[in-house]
Amino acid sequence: MTSQPLISVIVAVYNGDKTLQRCIDSVFDQTYPNKELIVLDGGSTDDTVDILKRNNDKIAYWKSEPDTGIYNAWNKALDHVSGEWIYFLGSDDYLWKNSVFQEMASHLMKGASENIQLVYGQVARVTAADEICCVDGNPWDYTWNGIVEDGVCTFTHQGMFHHRSLFETYGKFDESYRIVGDYELLIRVFKEGGDALFVNGLIVAGMQTGGVTANCTNLVKETARARRTHSLKVVTIPWLISYAWAICYPVLNRILGDKNTRYLVNFGKRFVTGLSHKKNVILKQKNQ
Template sequence: MTSQPLISVIVAVYNGDKTLQRCIDSVSDQTYPNKELIIVDGGSTDGSIDILMTNKDKIAYWKSEPDTGIYNAWNKALDHASGEWIYFLGSDDYLWKSSVFEEMAPHLIKAESENIQLVYGQVARVTEADELCCVDGNAWDYTRNGIIVDGVCTFTHQGMFHHRSLFEIYGKFDESYRIVGDYELLVRAFKEGGDALFVNGFIVAGMQTGGVTANCTELVKETARARRNNHLKVVTIPWLISYAWAICYPSLNHILGDKNTRYLVNFGKRFVTGLSHKKNAILEPKND
């Protein structure tokens, strides 16, 4: 690996002209030089194409054509990615500061030297008005326990850098999923074990609340399907609580507002998965 690994940034967009320029600027403004931006548009009918044309000097590859969803777009983009590390950013999200890649690069180099295929930091959830709701991102033992054992999405892809070998070994995203294809890929890759590198206290991106993951009930149902297809236990206590949260989410959002509801949901998720993690730690056999 070179001293400056190439980072491929992949963005899928559909009718995202309100936020796309901010997303592109957050990548092009990075002080880290060894990067490329790949954008796949799903056939937008707003001003997104005009934005892509205006910024073509900042984009290594872009294409606009109808697709079947975000994972179809990501898979098409992967065919054009040259980087050792792949980073997926939503068109309504943005890198937190201009030095994100520069500060992350040493951790990517360290991870590859240790044969680690996933490096991640934290993600700030923000409202459309740029109000900070909360910050996601926890140590790998907690995160993996939530993904594999509990069946809860204890991660945000906007904080994650995937080594290209992860896709070479485990394949691309399963396009049959509309919301949790990134979760299913992590289940596929880490259900038998494996390590990831967590950069604690480092915010990678701002993630705008809403989008497809706002459909909480569908998210929980797809999570169950992903676990079933990977031969993992589906009905767990944290998963049932997540289902209950998903049913209540629209009412809570109406009463409390987006910011307070997101904070409450994240607190509940941390509490439940934290209890599960402690229970599993107690049950694990100790070596004499």
């Protein structure tokens, strides 16, 4: 392990010419020197490829060719990483400030020294106008409970740094998923337990609302499929509430707007999963 671990940033993009430059700049402008950027484009028909060509000196590797979705692109990019830690950023998202990697580095070193394969901070959900809707990111016991016990996606991949050994041990993303391949991978890694390191108070990225996860109904259905695949209980109270939210989301979005709806959804998710986490903690204490 070096004193400054190499961080490999993977970006998958398709027709992202409106936001890709901001994403690239947020990586290139990091004060942390030991980083590399890898971009896989799905065969864009807008100006994305021209942007990649203009930024060739900022990118360690890029390619433009048709793919079958974001997880196919990520898997192809994994073949080209050199870093000890791997970070996935959406082309319409961006690193929150220029010192993110510098501030995260000591935590990555601590994680590696303790054989921890996942280190994560917080993510600000923002509108297209850069208004903050809410900030995601909670301690690991809460996050693990949501992922494994409740079947609720209580994480955002834009805050997560994966040690390369995680993929060497558990494999790459399952490309049969269109939305929750990152969730399925976390189930694969942590369904039997295990630790991750949460860096509280460090906003890693701004995540623009919308994108593939905006289709809440399909997200909940794919979550159920991932849980069935790993023999986890599908129908939990938090999962049912998530399904109800998914059905209501389009109507709420029209009435309240993107910012207020996202805030309301996240508040509801935190409230429900918080109650579930508290219940499970009490049960564990009683059984000890």
